[in-house]
Amino acid sequence: MKTAIITGITGQDGAYLSQLLLKKGYRVIGFVRNSKGSSLTKLSYLRITDQIIFEECNLLDLVNIVGLLKRYKPDEIYNLAAQSSVKASFDQPIATIEFNIISVINLLEAIRLVDQKIKYYQASSSEMFGKVDDLPITENTPMHPLSPYAISKAAAHWIAINYRESYGIFTCCGILFNHESILRDKNFFTKKVINDSIEISRSQRGVLRVGNIDIRRDFGYAPRYVEAMWLMLQHPTPDDYIICSGKSIQLRQILHHIFKRLGIDQNKIIIDESLYRPTEIENIYGDNSKVKKVLGWEYTTDFFEVIDILIDEQLKYKTE
Ligand code: NDP
Helix, strand or coil: CCEEEEECCCCHHHHHHHHHHHHCCCEEEEEECCCCCCCCHHHHHCCCHHHCEEEECCCCCHHHHHHHHHHHCCCEEEECCCCCCHHHHHHCHHHHHHHHHHHHHHHHHHHHHHCCCCEEEEEEEHHHCECCCCCCECCCCCCECCCHHHHHHHHHHHHHHHHHHHHCCCEEEEEECCEECCCCCCCCHHHHHHHHHHHHHCCCCCCEEECCCCCEECCEEHHHHHHHHHHHHHCCCCCCEEECCCCCEEHHHHHHHHHHHHCCCHHHEEECHHHCCCCCCCECCECCHHHHHHHCCCCCCCHHHHHHHHHHHHHHHHHC
16 A cells, blocks of 8 residues: 655645545545544545545744654655745745745655655746746746745746756646636635525625636646546656646636526626736646656636536535
8 A cells, every 4th residue: 555645635636635635545645734633534525534644744944854754664754734825925934935945845854855766746837937928838938927925836846856866756747827726715706606696696795706707827727637646656756747727718718608508797897906916917728748648637617607617516415
């Protein structure tokens, strides 16, 4: 039986990745920041909480991590823990930079000290590219991060590559574009719009306030994206891969689709400039041909289909 450690197990991707690894017969160890305070809601939603071994771990404390790697002797570590919101990173730049970078170097130092055969997955982000001249984005596109979050992820990305190049440690970076599910935190665009729109359709809310909806993003479905994380660590050679749908959609189109599905009048949308970000990527989409060719990852799902799945799941959840 293989053992995997997942940091950030209480988040969206942590929950779906746990489900996938448990189905594959792994022993799953979940690192949580506070064994009493961490919310297990997402894991409970998937009904897998009792199959996971939880360990409190401070990822800013190397000694703590070293002790746990010695105890559990993992084959694979999936590092998903991060302050993951771009917006929050402008409010808390120092905490974001500190946690998202130091946690990565601590995990990799722990691997270097304890067992250099442990395979390591780093959750990198399309936000690292930021301001780009040429689309689609590939693994070789230069980075120009536009937020404290993006800067922290770019640093973490290069740290993971550096441990591969310096020490031969099996590190892979999955450069994921936006991916959504019912388990996404409610402050992220698609989830927020679905939640608020359901409330409008039930007369529990008057209007929907949104920021800049003219921007375009490459959106996908989280349960499918975690498969690519696992595939990366099964390949004989470590490498970095873009995981995306390959198409961008304007936020306005997503909003209109949700309003139409729920029968809401478009005049309930209020554009609120106070919700605009200090810097914003206008349009971004990636090229997923490397992950498809090298790892055999399949992805053809249209994002409007994903939205319909999420609306149905959320409607069912809200009435249960
Ligand atoms: P979530 O925000 O849902 O989950 C983040 C996880 O990190 C949670 O388990 C959270 O724990 C943990 N965490 C956050 N801050 C800290 C901290 N200071 N100390 C310890 N743990 C902390 O993120 P996702 O599941 O959506 O994303 C997983 C990873 O992939 C993240 O690194 C994210 O940046 C990255 N990513 C995500 C994308 C997406 O579209 N979802 C796109 C590209 C990259 P707690 O529950 O205790 O708060």
